[in-house]
Amino acid sequence: MSTPQVTGLYIYPIKSGAPICLPTAWAESRGLAMDRRFIICDPEGKFITAREEPKLLRLVSTLVHDGLILSAPGKLPIYLHYHEIRDQRQQVAVWNDILAGKRCPESLDSWLSDYLQQPVHLIYNDPDSYRVAGRAPKRPVLFSDGYPILLTSEASLQAIRDEGPTDTEMRRFRPNLVVKGAPAWAEDDWKRIAIGDVELELVKPCERCVLITRDPHSGEKDPRSEPLRTLARIHRSEDGRVCFGHNLMVTKPGLLEVGARVRILE
Known part of the structure; x- marks a missing residue:
């Protein structure tokens, strides 16, 4: 074998x-480094996935040295610089977990909201965004x-x-x-x-x-x-x-x- x-x-x-x-x-x-470090949620903090919004499957991220370039059908690409991630925090519900992440620039929120045709926020999981698997600390x-x-x-x-x-x-x-x-x-x-x-x-x-x-x-x-x-x-x-x-x-x-x-x- x-x-x-x-x-x-x-x-x-x-x-x-x-x-x-x-x-x-x-x-x-x-x-894995940079895997699922960002999540999209509605204004109330409920996470949004491709189960509800399949257009997310066509949202492409390109890694660059100081951030991400996002592209999607019908949209001009937009650059997210890591240093632009805000200190403002927002709670987001991921299944049965509630944790706080950092808000991304409003320009990113507007770009994603236009693509998804609903108001959304892009949230970054920083070291203070604490969550555990299976309730195991x-x-x-x-x-x-x-x-x-x-x-x-x-x-x-x-x-x-x-x-x-x-x-x-x-x-x-x-x-x-x-x-x-x-x-x-x-x-x-x-x-x-x-x-x-x-x-x-x-x-x-x-x-x-x-x-x-x-x-x-x-x-x-x-x-x-x-x-x-x-x-x-x-x-x-x-x-x-x-x-x-x-x-x-x-x-x-x-x-x-x-x-x-x-x-x-x-």
Whole structure:
């Protein structure tokens, strides 16, 4: 059997926005550097994701040395300089958590509000924006749904393609870390892995929702509810939940690289 290796590293600077593919990524306790450091919310502080607003899937972030360049269909790009992030804080509700982040410039709010056709704010997760995963104080997390890193497997994706839509893209599942070289669904049995100097704990399978039925490029919903329908038929967790991929915690920070070997510790 071949040794598993990393084939993809992805970050999403703005929650629900388009991914950035990287050759290397720094894994810190709260997740990959610059992953889900920003979130969009309404004026009352309720977070907005592509589940409610699929136009976010087409919101592209480009990393530059002193900030982000945002672009979207029908909009001229806009530059967010990190030094322009305001000291004003706003509470934002992310599922059952409420935390305070820093407001971004009003020009960014106006640009995003025009694109989404509703009033919104862009919020930055700074070191004082405290949130933990699973109510565990030693498990800090940023604006991801619940855990810092999501791992998926190319073989598990192929299992979906074999039983359902053959053109299903990994991008639908919004992973941070993609591996190949292990059998389909093998990741369900891993408990701890190491990649280079980085050590990771596999906490729980990732439950899937209707978001994966939306085309990651256009935002359009699949009329047959695929690939969720196929996934529900061929793979569920022990408690019957429809799952794909695994949620990870970082137990030893360090640098991740595409091509690195994945060692199964437990």
